[in-house]
Amino acid sequence: MELDWLLAPPLPEAVPRQQVLYRRLREAVLTGRLPSGTRLPASRGLAATLGIARNTVLFAYEQLVAEGCLIADRQGTRVAELPAAARASPRAVPALHVPQVLSARASAAVRREPAGDDEALPFSPGVPDFGAFPFRAWRACLERAWRDAGWRQLGYAAHGGDPSLRAALAAHLGSARGLAVDAAQILITSGTQAALDLCARLLADHRDTVWVENPGYLAARVAFGLAGLQVHDVAVDAEGLAAGADDWQRQRPRLIMVTPSHQYPTGRVMSLPRRFALIERARAAGAWIIEDDYDSEFRRGGPAPPALFGLQADAPVVHAGTFSKTLYPGLRLGYLVLPRPIAADFIHAAALATRAGQGIEQRALADFIERGHYTTHMRRMRARYSSRQAALRAALQQAFGPGLALSGGEAGLHLVMWLPDELDDTGVAARAAQLGLGVRALSAYTRPPVRCNGLVLGYGNLDEGAVEGAVARLKRAVGG
Numbered sequence: 305m306e307l308d309w310l311l312a313p314p315l316p317e318a319v320p321r322q323q324v325l326y327r328r329l330r331e332a333v334l335t336g337r338l339p340s341g342t343r344l345p346a347s348r349g350l351a352a353t354l355g356i357a358r359n360t361v362l363f364a365y366e367q368l369v370a371e372g373c374l375i376a377d378r379q380g381t382r383v384a385e386l387p388a389a390a391r392a393s394p395r396a397v398p399a400l401h402v403p404q405v406l407s408a409r410a411s412a413a414v415r416r417e418p419a420g421d422d423e424a425l426p427f428s429p430g431v432p433d434f435g436a437f438p439f440r441a442w443r444a445c446l447e448r449a450w451r452d453a454g455w456r457q458l459g460y461a462a463h464g465g466d467p468s469l470r471a472a473l474a475a476h477l478g479s480a481r482g483l484a485v486d487a488a489q490i491l492i493t494s495g496t497q498a499a500l501d502l503c504a505r506l507l508a509d510h511r512d513t514v515w516v517e518n519p520g521y522l523a524a525r526v527a528f529g530l531a532g533l534q535v536h537d538v539a540v541d542a543e544g545l546a547a548g549a550d551d552w553q554r555q556r557p558r559l560i561m562v563t564p565s566h567q568y569p570t571g572r573v574m575s576l577p578r579r580f581a582l583i584e585r586a587r588a589a590g591a592w593i594i595e596d597d598y599d600s601e602f603r604r605g606g607p608a609p610p611a612l613f614g615l616q617a618d619a620p621v622v623h624a625g626t627f628s629k630t631l632y633p634g635l636r637l638g639y640l641v642l643p644r645p646i647a648a649d650f651i652h653a654a655a656l657a658t659r660a661g662q663g664i665e666q667r668a669l670a671d672f673i674e675r676g677h678y679t680t681h682m683r684r685m686r687a688r689y690s691s692r693q694a695a696l697r698a699a700l701q702q703a704f705g706p707g708l709a710l711s712g713g714e715a716g717l718h719l720v721m722w723l724p725d726e727l728d729d730t731g732v733a734a735r736a737a738q739l740g741l742g743v744r745a746l747s748a749y750t751r752p753p754v755r756c757n758g759l760v761l762g763y764g765n766l767d768e769g770a771v772e773g774a775v776a777r778l779k780r781a782v783g784g
């Protein structure tokens with residue numbers, strides 16, 4: 305058999321002969337140039353034909369035998385029987401045979417959601433003031449964490465998270481949020497998103513119903529949809545989640561996701577009677593409430609309303625918090641506070657499900673909290689965000705006059721500006737985007753039959769000096 309072509313020029317530079325021989329043989333098998341059953345010469349014979357060492361041939365043969373392209377037995381070496389698909393060149397595979405990239409469940413969960421642009425533009429919601437981040441103090445904590453690190457910190461994080469961070473958080477939540485919790489109830493997560501994902505997978509079964517607020521947090525819908533849950537939208541009113549008898553009877557929930565301290569995105573605060581009623585009804589329905597407490601740290605005019613968690617003994621509530629707003633989103637650290645009866649099982653399952661990491665960052669964060677940097681930073685940011693909001697309100701008032709309707713300023717980093725019906729918020733947001741603004745349309749967070757028409761204006765990363773210019777651009781986008 306003529307096999308000179310196996311090492312015929314041109315030979316690629318800097319590629320060892322054995323690799324060239326292996327690749328060419330493999331290609332010949334896959335393209336059918338060497339059909340199934342073809343007997344190849346003995347290694348010594350081929351080595352002589354090609355003028356190379358026998359070992360070079362042996363390497364290529366052994367590699368291809370290991371891959372299943374060749375078969376070696378007592379009779380020698382021959383080309384294996386390969387399925388037609390392995391022989392077809394990639395271009396020859398008909399498009400229909402390419403498997404769908406995402407599962408049907410994943411496609412359905414992400415289909416309607418825009419891939420959020422993570423750029424921090426003026427008015428982009430949810431972005432903290434990056435310029436005010438205490439780099440020096442944080443760097444010192446990170447350096448200390450690395451200096452003290454042993455090999456343990458290089459492995460997966462401890463179950464539940466770094467013990468010092470869990471303890472520091474328990475103390476912090478006691479003093480700042482009035483939550484009487486101990487470290488064993490705290491699970492450190494990679495932000496709220498991972499916490500929601502865990503709740504969906506550990507507290508509900510496939511196709512169980514999860515309630516989300518309408519309008520509500522889009523990323524939560526995605527997490528629940530991806531976990532195979534049925535997402536049911538429940539309207540919100542001025543007092544928060546407004547579930548009707550129909551919702552309770554026909555859409556019995558297993559999970560109820562709420563943002564009671566500062567409804568996202570409308571900014572409303574859930575009233576105390578609504579909180580008690582929700583806990584009562586959830587208890588009766590055998591549902592878990594997920595309390596997403598994403599920005600109550602930046603509460604204006606007094607302390608945040610009491611969390612649902614701890615409002616009543618043994619309430620079926622898990623409480624999620626994040627460092628995305630108080631520090632920075634790229635840190636990817638958040639936490640779940642779990643009721644005592646489920647904490648150990650939940651944390652055990654979470655450890656198996658996620659194999660958490662970031663041990664060093666967790667240590668640094670514990671140090672950051674223990675040294676008082678966290679409280680100081682938040683105090684500073686609370687004042688800063690308050691004056692930013694005041695500046696924004698004043699500029700909006702000046703630009704849009706007495707018809708201006710704002711809501712959601714009690715906490716957090718964004719305001720909602722309601723638009724009259726004749727102005728379509730999607731169109732305004734698109735025009736604003738062309739002017740370099742990160743404004744979001746309120747309707748994007750809404751599902752029918754609920755209708756909302758307005759703009760979500762993030763001001764966390766909007767310098768006071770830039771407010772007027774940004775509002776002038778917004779006015780152009782609105783068409784004034």
Ligand SMILES: Cc1ncc(COP(=O)(O)O)c(C=O)c1O
Nearest residue numbers: 430495496497521568598626628
């Ligand atoms: C309602 C809501 N919850 C939670 C978060 C924080 O999510 P994560 O901790 O995954 O960054 C955000 C951030 O934008 C949010 O808007």
